[in-house]
Every structure is written in C-alpha cells, then in structure tokens.
Amino acid sequence: MLAAYAVAADAQDPLSALRVGEIEPPPVPDGWVTVQVRAAALNHHDVWSLRGVGLPADRLPMILGCDAAGVTDDGREVVVHAVINDPTYTGPDETFDPRRSLLSERHPGTLAETVRVPARNLVAKPAALSFAEAACLPTAWLTAYRALFTAAGLRPGDSVLVQGAGGGVATAAIMIGRATGLRVWVTSRDPGRGERALELGAHRVFAAGERLPGRVDAVLDSVGAATWSHSVNALRPGGRLVTVGTTSGAEPPSAELTKIFFKPLQVVGSTMGTRDELAAVLQLVESTGLRPLVDRVLPLSDAAAGLAALAAGEVFGKVVLEP
Structure with missing residues (x-):
C-alpha cells in the first residue's frame, strides 16, 4: 500500500529520512480493526520521528502519522484515537499508562491507505464533519x-x-x-x-x-x-x-x-487525551459548528511537501493528506 514512512533518523535533515511509496506493513495484534484512511493530518510528532525522537532504529521502517479519519470494513465512518495502551492497563485515564505509545511509535501510523487499531480506539465521525476536518481533531x-x-x-x-x-x-x-x-x-x-x-x-x-x-x-x-x-x-x-x-x-x-x-x-x-475526551471534542464541534482550521490539503503522495512546510513553520492550522 502507499504510505509515508521513516527509513532512518536524521536530526539535522529530517526530510532525508522520509520515503513515500509502496510498503507492506508489519503484522499487528489479533483483533485490531482495519480502517480505510480517507484523510490524515500531520503533526510535529511526525517531524520529531524523522529526527529519531522516540523512534529507535530497530523499529524502522515505520509508517508515520497519528491522526486519521476513515471507514471500517463494515462501512462505519470513524475517527482514530492515537493513544495505544498496554493490553494489561486498566486505569481510568489512558494517558497515565506508563507503557502507552502513539501510533507510529511502536505500531504503523496513519499516513497510509489503511491503518489498523484496537477497536476501542475508534470513535464515530459526526456526519456534519468532512473526513479532512475530522482528521485534524485527534491530536x-x-x-x-x-x-x-x-x-x-x-x-x-x-x-x-x-x-x-x-x-x-x-x-x-x-x-x-x-x-x-x-x-x-x-x-x-x-x-x-x-x-x-x-x-x-x-x-x-x-x-x-x-x-x-x-x-x-x-x-x-x-x-x-x-x-x-x-x-x-x-x-x-x-x-x-x-x-x-x-x-x-x-x-x-x-x-x-x-x-x-x-x-x-x-x-x-498535559499530553493528548483520553478516548472519552476525544468523543467530547467531536460532540463540541458538532454542537457549536466549530471547524478546525485546515491550512492545506495534499495528496498522500505529496507528504514530503506537507512535512517540509510544517518543519519550516510555514503553516497556520493543520496540513491534511488524502490517500
């Protein structure tokens, strides 16, 4: 599948560590749900990953991206919550799990045609939101x-x-x-x-x-x-x-x-938030009519251009990629 992924770490020139092309994603745990990505938003986390922060060499290549909105195999329109908890964690707040990670740290991320996540990490997308708008919300x-x-x-x-x-x-x-x-x-x-x-x-x-x-x-x-x-x-x-x-x-x-x-x-x-807080954000934007500010929408094949603009501080709002 087409994806944007890190193949190395380069603190001085992070874009040199990026590849955009076909890749076979590594296996994920049984029972995870496949989402056909309709839109994915970029974050500074993606640039830091290309610099090697939180992404050691033994996990490369790694598909980048934390944020996505898309469609499940059974036709549900969903938003992806990027916080991946340890299976044994039972606390009330996912961000308190000392073994938590984000998509693209230990498991393949969202800058791809598909992403796989635990079923609990999916929240229903409000019909009033476009996929591009919804993809801006999870981080x-x-x-x-x-x-x-x-x-x-x-x-x-x-x-x-x-x-x-x-x-x-x-x-x-x-x-x-x-x-x-x-x-x-x-x-x-x-x-x-x-x-x-x-x-x-x-x-x-x-x-x-x-x-x-x-x-x-x-x-x-x-x-x-x-x-x-x-x-x-x-x-x-x-x-x-x-x-x-x-x-x-x-x-x-x-x-x-x-x-x-x-x-x-x-x-x-404060870092990220819980799945319930993401659901509250979706309810807030739906009830108030708020919409996230999208700086630009690019095809996934132009991921390098979007990441370069983000790294250079040339965006106001969010950069969205569409497979």
Missing part, C-alpha cells in the same frame, strides 16, 4: 481541549494566554476557548499571524514576550524554552501553567522556581 484539538479543561480546570469567564498563534494546538485552543466563554489572549512573533488569531476568536494579541495589561488564570504553552519565563510572569497568584510541548527546546534560561513557589503557581503537564 491538536484533543490536546487543546484537555489542556484547557482537564489540566487547567478553566470555566466560562476565566482567562487564558495561548503562547504562539499558528500551530494546530494553538489555533484549536483559540477557537475552543472563545466558543466556551473563556477570555483568550494570544502571543505571536508575526503580526500577520496575530491578525489571523483575532479572526479565529482571540480577544487580544500581543507580541512575543510583551508585558500584558493583566494576569491570567492559565497559560497554555506549547513553545517551551523561549516562552517559559513569560508564561510564569503572565499568571495570577495560584494560576496554572499547562505545558503541552517544547517546540523551541526543553531547557529555558531560568526555571523561575522562586516565582513558582512564592506566587504560588501550579505547573501541569
């Missing part, structure tokens, strides 16, 4: 939803600062936050992206690192080192800094420990 929108409501515990009327204005998680957080009654502020290094954030629903946009006119209840930070100090300083006493990524690196110049304990602040890590 970026799920991450944003969990960060805002499960990790930060925000309620209508609360305030949140979203660091960065263009990525999939950031655009999702802006749209979800505005639709659910939050006061949403955003930072951006690019005035053009800031204007687009306002169009998506942000109440105010500030330059990266700019002093804010007030302090917020929570900060959603997917940037990491470059924004860490600003995130800490933006919080009211008792506020929560929810970290969901480190696209600028994981080692800030200062950990800001004195401010964290003195204010006192809460620092909460």
Whole structure:
C-alpha cells in the first residue's frame, strides 16, 4: 500500500529520512480493526520521528502519522484515537499508562491507505464533519481541549494566554476557548499571524514576550524554552501553567522556581487525551459548528511537501493528506 514512512533518523535533515511509496506493513495484534484512511493530518510528532525522537532504529521502517479519519470494513465512518495502551492497563485515564505509545511509535501510523487499531480506539465521525476536518481533531484539538479543561480546570469567564498563534494546538485552543466563554489572549512573533488569531476568536494579541495589561488564570504553552519565563510572569497568584510541548527546546534560561513557589503557581503537564475526551471534542464541534482550521490539503503522495512546510513553520492550522 502507499504510505509515508521513516527509513532512518536524521536530526539535522529530517526530510532525508522520509520515503513515500509502496510498503507492506508489519503484522499487528489479533483483533485490531482495519480502517480505510480517507484523510490524515500531520503533526510535529511526525517531524520529531524523522529526527529519531522516540523512534529507535530497530523499529524502522515505520509508517508515520497519528491522526486519521476513515471507514471500517463494515462501512462505519470513524475517527482514530492515537493513544495505544498496554493490553494489561486498566486505569481510568489512558494517558497515565506508563507503557502507552502513539501510533507510529511502536505500531504503523496513519499516513497510509489503511491503518489498523484496537477497536476501542475508534470513535464515530459526526456526519456534519468532512473526513479532512475530522482528521485534524485527534491530536491538536484533543490536546487543546484537555489542556484547557482537564489540566487547567478553566470555566466560562476565566482567562487564558495561548503562547504562539499558528500551530494546530494553538489555533484549536483559540477557537475552543472563545466558543466556551473563556477570555483568550494570544502571543505571536508575526503580526500577520496575530491578525489571523483575532479572526479565529482571540480577544487580544500581543507580541512575543510583551508585558500584558493583566494576569491570567492559565497559560497554555506549547513553545517551551523561549516562552517559559513569560508564561510564569503572565499568571495570577495560584494560576496554572499547562505545558503541552517544547517546540523551541526543553531547557529555558531560568526555571523561575522562586516565582513558582512564592506566587504560588501550579505547573501541569498535559499530553493528548483520553478516548472519552476525544468523543467530547467531536460532540463540541458538532454542537457549536466549530471547524478546525485546515491550512492545506495534499495528496498522500505529496507528504514530503506537507512535512517540509510544517518543519519550516510555514503553516497556520493543520496540513491534511488524502490517500
């Protein structure tokens, strides 16, 4: 089948580790369900995989991709939940499983004509959503939803600062936050992206690192080192800094420990979300009319172009591939 897959790891030139072509996927556990992929969305996770992060050489070649929407062999239209749990795990929250993985880490991913997943990892696709729209939700929108409501515990009327204005998680957080009654502020290094954030629903946009006119209840930070100090300083006493990524690196110049304990602040890590939270995201977009922002739709054969644009920071929203 046609797929986009990693054949090596290259930290400096990740696209050189990519191949797009015919591949026979390795076997998967008995009882998993086959999904004919109609659309798959790209994530920074795919670029990191090509760099070798979380994907050792003994698992190569590996089909990339976490997100997909498609059709099962019995005709059901579904969205794929990418968190794969250890079969022995029985806890209430899939993200707490220490042996969990994502599709494309231990098992073949979604950038292919078909993907196989445990039956529990399928959620019904709302009829109102296109396959391309639905494919954008399982990572970026799920991450944003969990960060805002499960990790930060925000309620209508609360305030949140979203660091960065263009990525999939950031655009999702802006749209979800505005639709659910939050006061949403955003930072951006690019005035053009800031204007687009306002169009998506942000109440105010500030330059990266700019002093804010007030302090917020929570900060959603997917940037990491470059924004860490600003995130800490933006919080009211008792506020929560929810970290969901480190696209600028994981080692800030200062950990800001004195401010964290003195204010006192809460620092909460948040990653992906549960299947039930994904179902809640689907219900939210269906009931509110929200739709994920799609930057571009490309054929699967052009996966390299989509990944190159993502790696270069040239997208606003999500890149979708269609087999």
